[in-house]
Amino acid sequence: MNLSKFPRRRYTAGITPIEKLERLSETLGGPDVYIKRDDLLGLAAGGNKTRKLEFLMADALAKGADTIITCGAVQSNHCRLTLAASVKENLKCHLVLEQRVPGSYDRRASGNNFLYNLMDAENVRVVDGGSNMMGEMTSLADELKAQGRKPYIIPGGGSNEIGALGYVSCAKELMWQLHDMGLDIDYIVCTSGSAGTHAGLVTGLMGENAGIPVIGISISRKAEPQRELVYNLCRKTSDLLGLKIPPSIDDVIVFDEYVGPGYSRPTEGMVSAVRLLATTEAVLLDPVYTGKTMDGLMDLVRKNYFAEARNILFLHTGGSPALYAYMNDFV
Numbered sequence: 001m002n003l004s005k006f007p008r009r010r011y012t013a014g015i016t017p018i019e020k021l022e023r024l025s026e027t028l029g030g031p032d033v034y035i036k037r038d039d040l041l042g043l044a045a046g047g048n049k050t051r052k053l054e055f056l057m058a059d060a061l062a063k064g065a066d067t068i069i070t071c072g073a074v075q076s077n078h079c080r081l082t083l084a085a086s087v088k089e090n091l092k093c094h095l096v097l098e099q100r101v102p103g104s105y106d107r108r109a110s111g112n113n114f115l116y117n118l119m120d121a122e123n124v125r126v127v128d129g130g131s132n133m134m135g136e137m138t139s140l141a142d143e144l145k146a147q148g149r150k151p152y153i154i155p156g157g158g159s160n161e162i163g164a165l166g167y168v169s170c171a172k173e174l175m176w177q178l179h180d181m182g183l184d185i186d187y188i189v190c191t192s193g194s195a196g197t198h199a200g201l202v203t204g205l206m207g208e209n210a211g212i213p214v215i216g217i218s219i220s221r222k223a224e225p226q227r228e229l230v231y232n233l234c235r236k237t238s239d240l241l242g243l244k245i246p247p248s249i250d251d252v253i254v255f256d257e258y259v260g261p262g263y264s265r266p267t268e269g270m271v272s273a274v275r276l277l278a279t280t281e282a283v284l285l286d287p288v289y290t291g292k293t294m295d296g297l298m299d300l301v302r303k304n305y306f307a308e309a310r311n312i313l314f315l316h317t318g319g320s321p322a323l324y325a326y327m328n329d330f331v
């Protein structure tokens with residue numbers, strides 16, 4: 001794979017560490033659990049969207065954009081990081097927030113919400129859950145164009161084939177790093193949401209001929225529609241890269257048992273996973289994504305899913321600022 005032919009901005013110095021979670025591994029009594037610290041990526045408070053934005057913002061700049069439009073849930077890490085990247089690039093940023101849980105938007109809320117204000121988004125528009133988000137962003141873009149502005153739309157989660165290149169790049173980084181550490185990983189576990197992370201990793205690992213299966217833990221959809229979403233993005237990303245052997249649908253593994261009552265709604269498993277990581281490793285997970293994903297990883301260890309495995313790697317995709325908006329679930 002030749003990633004150098006795609007324009008890229010850099011928002012992180014160097015690479016993110018891989019650490020062994022000694023105390024957690026001992027507590028679980030299964031394979032050794034390692035963590036890839038993508039919560040330490042650059043831009044305000046880090047997280048997986050930073051990798052996608054390196055390629056998306058470069059594309060926006062190449063196209064002469066002066067304003068970035070994106071969308072997300074009311075406590076969106078993606079919106080926070082897109083705003084952060086826009087600030088760095090001196091572009092204006094408009095956010096369209098979907099109120100998936102009715103009444104959940106509060107302008108003065110903590111967490112990411114507070115950071116939208118602090119980093120001064122030019123405009124925050126709140127729409128009802130179930131709205132056509134691309135439609136909302138397109139009409140906002142039309143309004144801005146009518147004022148002579150040059151808007152660039154980044155889809156939810158930054159999950160198109162350009163954003164997914166961020167996790168193709170992560171797969172390359174990972175394989176080099178594992179080789180450097182002399183660490184042979186049997187499985188990678190990551191969150192599967194808007195799919196850019198999961199699809200980028202699967203595609204990038206295929207391009208590296210790595211042979212490491214990726215377990216995606218869904219945080220909103222049922223397994224089948226999520227697999228389809230991930231697979232479609234794998235195909236688009238493989239096409240963009242010109243991969244000779246693209247991933248197949250069998251390479252897309254999704255578990256949907258850890259969603260609970262729905263996207264962003266707390267579960268007991270999430271709360272105990274967040275607590276366990278905080279108290280054994282001082283690693284801060286988040287309530288919406290990585291808490292549920294770690295709940296899944298722990299449950300799969302208990303069920304002996306990783307029976308033959310010696311080492312598994314958890315991808316920490318960030319999100320801890322959202323914890324401060326969920327304090328009531330941790331009393």
Ligand SMILES: *Cc1c(COP(=O)(O)O)cnc(C)c1O
Binds near residue numbers: 286
């Ligand atoms: C967006 C997000 C994810 C999910 O990544 P996708 O690429 O949307 O699937 C996982 N963890 C955190 C903290 C996120 O903000």
